[in-house]
Amino acid sequence: MRTPLGIVKGLGSAKEGTHHWWVQRATSAALFPLTVWFITSIATLVGSDYGAIVTWVKNPLTMVLLVLFVGFVFYHLRIGVQVILDDYANSRKAKLAGLFLNDAFCLIFGLLTIFSILRIFLGN
Amino acid sequence: MPNKKRPLSPHLQVYRLGFQMVLSGLHRIAGMALGLGTLIMVWWAMALASGAEAYAVFEGVMVHPLGRLVLFGFTFALIYHGLNGLRHLAWDAGRGYEKKTVKTSGLVVVALTVFLTVAVWVFAYMQAGKI
Incomplete structure (x- = not known):
């Protein structure tokens, strides 16, 4: 026997309950x-030329926003991509391979x- | 016994293709395209960190007509996915489900995507002093 809360916290096609759903919205x-x-x-x-773009990245605010943007993007x-694999990968093997490649790519x-x-930020 | 042939999602091909279906499909396709497109950003950052010579190679590829075409598609996909993402966030909050609202918001997203994509490129060309 499981309570509805227990089910929602630990199940779903990714077996992680609502966590991924929520993180997807938060990152959006x-x-x-x-x-x-x-x-x-x-x-x-x-x-702009090379030097001007480097100068732009060297601005602390730019650097922080860029790192945040890249982190959230990946x-x-x-x-x-995991949701797409959950939806469309028919075989378990294909899904696991896809999830592994997806994790590796993003990381x-x-x-x-x-x-x-x-x-660039720390360089001369 | 579970039937292994059972589809995980409803068969796409049993429905008549409609405007909202196309928008929904485009959201995922744009997301996947942007995912591959992140490689441009990876290359940009790596080239910029490597020095002026490496950056010149990156720039050379991007200013080629094919490079520009890919970047234009990237801009379109990013703006579409972002604006349509707002619709999804509204739906997740339980808003905008009326049939008329769904249709209007879809049309607004498409129109705004086209307008903003062109606007960004016109602005970029003006920045470069080409217009």
Whole structure:
């Protein structure tokens, strides 16, 4: 016997209850203003030379917003793709392989991007 | 015994294709495309961190007509996914479910996506002094 609360907390197709659903919404809400900032900034930087773009990343506020944007993007992407796999992957093998590749992609490229941003920020 | 052939989602092909279905499908397709498109951002950050020479290679690819086309598609997908995401957030909060509202909000999202995508590119070309 399980109470309705117990069921909702631990089940669902991802076996994680409502956690992923909630995080997907929370990252969406955070990403909307960050995306508006990102698009506006990049559009403004079009035509700037290498030095000007490095100077832009070296601004502390830019660096923090970029790291937040990249972090939320890859977290949001990871859960979004997981939902698609939950919905459409018919075999367990395909789903597990997909989930592994998804995790690897988001973790590796997310860290690479953040590492690069920090390298620019700390560089001479 | 569970039947292994049982689909996990309703068969897409049994429904007649409608406007809302296309928008819903586009939301996921745009999300997946943006997911692959993150590689452009990864390359941008890595090239920028590596120095002026590496960055010139990145820039060379992006200013090529094909590079511009991909970036234009990326801009469109990002703005669409963002605006349509707001509709999803509203629905999750239990708002905007009236049939008329759903149709109107869908049309607004499509119109705004087209307008804003073009506006961002016009603005970017003006920044670069090309217009």
